[in-house]
Amino acid sequence: MTIDLNADLGEGFGRWTLTDDDALLSVVTSANIACGFHAGDPSTMRRVCELAAERGVRIGAQVSYRDLAGFGRRAMDVPPDELADEVAYQIGALQAFARGAGARVAYVKPHGALYNRTVHDEEQAEAVVRGVGLAAPGLPVLGLPGSRLHEAAGRAELPVVAEAFADRAYTPHGTLVPRREPDAVVHDPEAVVRRSVTIARDGEVTARTGDRIRLRARSLCVHGDTSGAADLARRVRTALRAAGVRVEAFA
Template identity: 60%
Template sequence: MARIDLNSDLGESFGAWRLGDDAAMLAVVTSANVACGFHAGDPRALLSTCERAVAAGVVIGAQVGYRDLPGFGRRFIDYAPADLVADVLYQLGALEGLARVAGSRVRYVKPHGALYNAIVHHEGQAAAVVEAVARYDPGLPVLGLPGSAFLRLAEKAGLRTVAEAFVDRGYTPAGTLVPRGEPGALLEDPVEVADRMLRLVERGEIVAVDGTVVEVRADSLCVHGDSPGAVAMAEAVRGALVGAGVEIAPFVTAGDRR
């Protein structure tokens, strides 16, 4: 039986600004990429998200990003490597404290937004994120794009790597994500995305924006919590996969760091 994890970016509300439906999403996904306060999320929102994840039996991961609240972490920042290492460590420590109080731990790490996309090719920043995770806890798996510099360097450093695909994003012929703002970057039709993800899980391929078929390997599928109709897409994907006999389960259990 095929097995896949379903994850979503959560905890991204800030103060009076509410983003996404975390409670509904936690009833669908198996892993929660919880913001760490740099790109989104305030302490109260993050603690609440961790508590809800624990209650729902969903694994907590730290979604680390650039220090960029106004840009939601989706603007590239040319960090000095030592600064990026320290920023990632700071975020991991902060979310770990909140997760512990909620009755769990941070079980994996996933970069967010512009940082996620930068370290597909940016060797220096990829190495900085890997260094931060390895120094914090080398038992933590890292989630990233297949073929990225980040996963390559993480594997070389002895970290467990988990390949990820995106439910609600378009792909280029090179297997990378279509940049936001370009045609085909964002997908919103639950039926379309469910069919795409079933094909990916069963056949290891996805159709790029130009119509070519791209080989994509993934152990986890992501639905962005801020996408229009995010919950409906997550429900459609889960329903299609379960209906095809695919097991939906986290890639790391609540009591397992490896």
């Protein structure tokens, strides 16, 4: 049993910081680095890429709608051609800093509203995949199992990586409970740890309704903007190892 542990990093801007990048990069195996559209700026991107490269953590481009004020979590309607260009732009920017650190961008993951939109919206999903093709053909796409994003990536012959969330509530259909609804985020650390082990070892998760749903994932996300995220990620990693699950970046 093997699983990747990822977190969203570099989510600051200028003098404002949110994620504890240094601490999280000592725990996770993959780093979803903000590319400037929902958070992040050039200096932050460079610094996090350098830290990730030093510690052997895989670098991923976390692409978003252009929404700094809303942290990329507001629903937006972006024309597909424009969205493809903006996705390519973000990947290219991060790629420059990754190469400067002696590494490379190894995968792409949408953020926030774009992530959720591409679960069901085929047009937006295809635009993201076109953006990946423009910037870096062949990059794996990290996303929700069964999403339109993964279907579009498969048609474009891009590798897909199924992702699960340790600290987000699920619907009985295997999708994430929208953040605007109550109990969309799991705050109890013990519950997050238990869910992580169940996802990795048993391939299932308990939905908010109490239903057990199948969830085969190769990567597990612990949100970097959660309070005490680094400590929580350490507890998750320790529990996974104790359960016989090897924690390493996906191939």
